Amino acid sequence: MNWLARLKEKTTGPSTAPAEPTKATSAGFVSAWEAPAADFGPVVNDPEFHSEDPDRWCWPKTEAMNGREIDLMIARSNLFSDRGMRTDDAERLADVLVNRDREMDDRRLCMECAHLSGRRCSASAIAGAGQNVVALVLLPQRCPAFKPAEVLWMSS
Structure with missing residues (x-):
C-alpha cells in the first residue's frame, strides 16, 4: 500500500499490517556492497591503489x-x-x-639564501653588485651567489 492510498483511507491509528516494500521505478543507486568489483573500473585492480606509499x-x-x-x-x-x-x-x-x-x-629569493644577513646581502660582491647592498628580499632573481640556507638543505 502506498502513502497516497493510506491518506485516502484516513486511518487514525497506526496500521497493524506490515508495510509493503516499495519498488524502484528505474535502475537507481546500487550500493558498494551489492555491486561486483568489476563495476568500479580499473582503479580497484590497480596495484598502486593498494600501495602503502x-x-x-x-x-x-x-x-x-x-x-x-x-x-x-x-x-x-x-x-x-x-x-x-x-x-x-x-x-x-x-x-x-x-x-x-x-x-x-630557477629564480630564487634572497629570503631563501644563506648570504642574507638582516636585510643585507653578504655576498653582493660575488653576485656582481660590487659592494654590500640591501637585498631585494621578495624579488625572484637569478643570482650567481645564491646558496640555500642550511635549513633548506636539511629538509630536501
Missing part, C-alpha cells in the same frame, strides 16, 4: 603536495618567520614557492 595520490598526479614538498614548505615557513616575516605571510610565501618549484623556475 603515502605520496601515491600527490603531485604530479594531483595538485596535492607530497611529503617532500610539505617538509620543504614547513622549513621555508620557519626560516621566513625566523627572518622576521609574520607567520601567515611566511606560510603564504612558502606555498607560492611550492608552485615555483613545480614549474622548475
Whole structure:
C-alpha cells in the first residue's frame, strides 16, 4: 500500500499490517556492497591503489603536495618567520614557492639564501653588485651567489 492510498483511507491509528516494500521505478543507486568489483573500473585492480606509499595520490598526479614538498614548505615557513616575516605571510610565501618549484623556475629569493644577513646581502660582491647592498628580499632573481640556507638543505 502506498502513502497516497493510506491518506485516502484516513486511518487514525497506526496500521497493524506490515508495510509493503516499495519498488524502484528505474535502475537507481546500487550500493558498494551489492555491486561486483568489476563495476568500479580499473582503479580497484590497480596495484598502486593498494600501495602503502603515502605520496601515491600527490603531485604530479594531483595538485596535492607530497611529503617532500610539505617538509620543504614547513622549513621555508620557519626560516621566513625566523627572518622576521609574520607567520601567515611566511606560510603564504612558502606555498607560492611550492608552485615555483613545480614549474622548475630557477629564480630564487634572497629570503631563501644563506648570504642574507638582516636585510643585507653578504655576498653582493660575488653576485656582481660590487659592494654590500640591501637585498631585494621578495624579488625572484637569478643570482650567481645564491646558496640555500642550511635549513633548506636539511629538509630536501
